Each structure stands twice: as structure tokens, then as C-alpha cells.
Amino acid sequence: MRFFVLISFFLTSSVLIAQYHFSGEVSQTNAGNIIYLSLVEDYRKSSRIYLDQIVKKAQVDSLGHFQFEGNNLPLKNRIYRIHLDGCSDSSEANHFLGQCNNSKSVLFIANNQDTVQFPTSFEDQSLCSIISTNPKSAELLQVEFLKDEMAYDFMEYPSEASRKLNSKKWFTVLQDFGKTSEEPLVELFIYDFLSDKGNETYAYYLKNLSANPYYENLLTRLQSTYPEAGFTQQYTAEIATDKELATFNTPKTWYLKYLLQVALILSLLANVYLLSMQKLNVKIKARSLRNKLTPQEQKIVNRILQEKSNKEIAAELFVSLSTVKTHINNLYKKLEVSSREEIVYLFKK
Template sequence: MRYFILYILLLKATINWGQYHFSGEVSPENAGSAIYLSLVEDYRKSSRVYLDQIVKKKVVDSLGHFSFQGDNLTSDNRIYRIHLDGCSSEDSGNHFLGQCNNSKSVLFIANNNDTLVFPTSFEDQSLCSINSTNPNSGLLLEIASLKEQMAFDFMEYPSEANKKLNLKKWFATLQQVGLDSNEPLAELFVYDFLSDKRNETYGYYLKDLAMNPYYDALADRLSATYPNALFTQEYIAEINTDKNLAGFDPSSLRLWDWAILSLMTLSLLVNFYLIANRRQSIRSRRKALFAKLSPQEQKIVECIFQNKSNKEIASELFVSLSTIKTHINNLYKKLDVSSRDEMVELFKK
């Protein structure tokens, strides 16, 4: 709490200047670790870190403090992520952008005028609470907590009857929480979870979509609040497609329709197989390419993923600038690429 008051007093003026300031503290044992600020424009990419989402990278100082500030964010609310790379040097060949067991991250809502502080909790837990000038910043943490309660309800007694009752209860609960927040981004976060094809909620979602006016009303709220955002158009396209799927009646098909549908289904399956097989081949090739690199070359490739300059890479690896240039030229030859961008694209997932 003391840090929150101090930051608010010192940084209140930045709000009037149209600048954001996101700061906080983590355990001092993370000193020197990389920490990233990402913009999550695509709500379907909120579950992990993506290279193209990163806005800034900082390093945790010796006391465990970090800070992001500037004036380049949007004036409208957006979903952001702060991600702490807690990976050790032993993990360096097995992770991208700090995605290992010791990493921590938090999703929150903010805009270019906000001051946020992420204090450590009473158990020295980091990135699990928010103090903010934006009343909507902590909504995603609240929803995440409700999702955990939902999971507990499902595990308490895993019968089919209990599942149906809990689905009805939690769809209504989560949608109402999002609606009461008056923040369509929070509703979009709920929608992403409930409509995820990987979740047990998906079947109920299709039934709910067919009879619940909530989804069209959310489309109207998104269009009114974020009319030019890509996620608004993505949401509208998704529910329109899913409505067609939810309203599909197999009994209405004639024999000829069944034949066409069967051919289309077979074609889709073949295409999915070919695409999956091609992706697997590409992944295997990338993995084999990365494994052929020396440990030093692997470290340089990871630094390039993090958009570090040659000078920064040389400083981090304690070698000369000319040595780094030589390594990079050798990497270009080994990987058959001609630029950093091509190298990133080669290993991009």
C-alpha cells in the first residue's frame, strides 16, 4: 500500500499529460529477469505470450521493481499483459519469451492515461493484485477468480446432471458480471472462455447462442464503444458463423444435400490433414534446425527474437561486437536466411 500511495503522489501529473505508468514489484529473486508489456488486440490470443503482441521490454531491478511508461498507447481501453520471464539459464533452449514453469503474467484493462501499481501480496506473490486509476483494470482478475470457482463446482460432483445445472448457472453468472461491469472488453474476455472449442462449455454455448439475445446485445455494445477495433469485427463474424452452426438441422437435408455435405466434409478433413501434416513437418524442421545450432548460437537467436541490437547481445553474452556479427553471419548461412526478420519468421510458432 505504501508503494501505491507514493506512486500516485509522484506520478499523478502524468495522467494529465496523456502518459501511462505501469509499475510494481516482484520477488527480489527475479532481479535481472526480463519483463514484458504486451497489447492483446486479438481476444483469442489472451492465453499465452505472442511475439507480435509485445510493446515494451524491461528488466527487473535489484530490489524487484519494474516500470513501464510512455505515451504511445491508445486513449481507449484495451487488454494488456505484463509477463515476467522467470526462466533460468538452464531453460534457455526450451522456451520462447519466458514461457516456463517459473514465469508469471497478469491480464488487465488500461489506456494511455492510466497509472497502475502491481504490489506483492502478503505471501510475497507477484502480479496477482492491481491498484489503478482505471476502475476497470482489475476486472479480468475478478473474472479469472470466478472461473476458478466454476472449475471447483464442476469437480465437486462430476455427474451429467450436475454439469448441466452448473453450465446454466455459470453462463448466467459470468455474463451478468461482464454486463454489470459496463466494460465490453470484460464481456469479451468471458465470451472467449465460454465459446472456446477446447472447453466443455462449447456445446452449451452453441445452444445458448441460438436462444439468448445477450450475444447480439454484446455486439451492439462493442460497436458503440469500440467501433473501429478489429476485435469488434472478429466477434461479430464469429457469432454469425456460430449461429449458422447452432441452427443447423440435419433432418431437413435431402439425399442430394447429404451427398454434397459428405463431399464437403471429406474435402475439409483431407485439407485439415494436409495442413496439420505440413505444420508438423515445419515444426520438426524448425526444431531440428535449432538443435543443430551451438549453445552460443541458440542464445543469440533468442536475443534476436527479443529484438535486441548487436551491441545489447554482445553485452549480455560478454563477447565483442565483432564476434556477435560473425556469429550472426554464420547463422544466416546455416539457416539460409538473409535478415533478422527472416530468422524470426523461420522459428515463429
């Protein structure tokens, strides 16, 4: 599935300075589907789609082409995602935020001055190859390729001895690749994978963190290249916390474990508080937006929340089906959404 291509080419004089242009091709069966551009500032949110990451959306044309362009992105490199929503528009579609079996996405590195293309591969696969003016753009695809090789090694011999040997081998391989890339964002992407609590690598990561100077060196590189970025502060806090956690794998006095439990409880309470505040802000925003709707639009919103189909809404309001569709299109514009599911998410209790 993964097919890695990186070809560097230079911008022509006709391309505006400090203006990005991301374009590509997908299957013509996706004509009319929505495709999204997201900015992934939080490296812990690189594994799936988040609404708060989306910065732009476009529509795939009849030939399968899409493009994003402008001059509003950061001048320094960042991780971006292009995500094709291949889900059905049917109210019966079972998907969350456009993620279903035939959705596709790609992570890449770029900045406000880059031209990046995503051609189909020789196997007619979309979003699997990259041509860019930025030599770092396709590095994340290569990391994914290495992760696939790593998974194969772990599965081939699942013994405890093999797991320890493979952990040591692949930590070295991936970290060396990150350093060779000379792009701390690539290293952060690798770090996110190796230190993920849900991965089998996590136990080895805690041991490696205490003994390996790599993590402190990465912090120095981040502070030098991206001193003001939120992900630099995030990484600083994480390795400090994880180093403390790693010390509990060795014999310590009881009160240190007690302090860890208190810290974990406080962290849980803080997360609960932040989540409640986020939900409150969504409700405040929804209330403000709803007050701007016409009475007829509010009636339609109520029926969308009741999972009524367009035909059912038309019958209940004694209007034509085309009138309902017009009202729904107007709702999308006013609420800045692109699907019924997003309306439900916005106004759910």
C-alpha cells in the same frame, strides 16, 4: 493464488496527460530478468504469450521493480498483458517464448492515460493484485476468480445432470458479471472462455447462442463502444458462423450439412494459405536482416542455429568468450530480439 484488489486513485498534477505508467514489484530473485508488455487485440489469443503481441520490454531492477511508460498506446481501453520471463538463459532450457514453470503473467485493462501498479500481495505473490486509475483494470482478475469457482463446481459432482445445471448457472453468473462491469472487453474475455471449443462449456454455448439475446446485445455494445476495433469485427463474424453451426444440432436437410463441410474445408485451406504466407514473410524478413550482419556475426548465428554454447563458438572461431558475448549482444540489438531462442525462431527453416 488469485488475490483481487482494486483501489481507485487520482493522478497528481505532475503526471503528463495522455501518458501511461505501468509499474510493479516482483521477487528480487527475478532481478535482471526481462519483463514484457503485450497488447492483446485478438481475444482468442489471451490464454498464452504471442510474439506479435509484445509492444515493449523492460528489465527487472535489483530490488524487483519494473516499469513501462510512454504515450503510444490506444486512447480507448484495451486488454494488456505483463509477462515475466522467469526461464533460464541456459541453452538447455526447455521453454517456448518464455513460458516455463516459474514464469508469471497478468491480464488487465488500461488505456494510454492510465497509471497502473502491480504490488506484491500479503502472501508475497507477484502480479496478483492491481491498483489503478482505471476502475476496469482489475475486472479480468475477478473473472479468473469466478472461473476457478466454476471449475470447482464442475469437479465436485461430475454427473451429466450436475454438468447441465452448472452450465446454466455459470453462464448466467459470468454473463451477468460482464454486463455489470459495463466494459465490453470484460464480456469478450468471458465469451472467449465460454465459447472455447476445447472447454466443456462449448456444447452448452451453441444451445445458448440460439436462445439467449445476450450475444446480440453484446454485439450492439461492442459496435457502440469500439466500432472500428478489429475484435468487434471478429466477434461479429464468429457469432454469425456459430449460429449457423448451432442449427446443425437440429434436424436439417442433407445439403446444409454438405455446405458446412465445404465451408470447413475452405476455412482449413484459408488457414493453411495464411500460415504459409506468414512463414514466407518471416523468411523474407530473416533474409533481409541476415544480409545486414557482419561476416563474423553470421558465423555466430550459424553456430547458434546448431545449438552451440558460447564456449564452443569461441573455440571454433578462435576468439575469447567475452568477444562472443559482445557479438551476441550486438545481434540482439540488430535483430530486435532478447534471447537465443528468438534467433532460432527467426532463422529456422
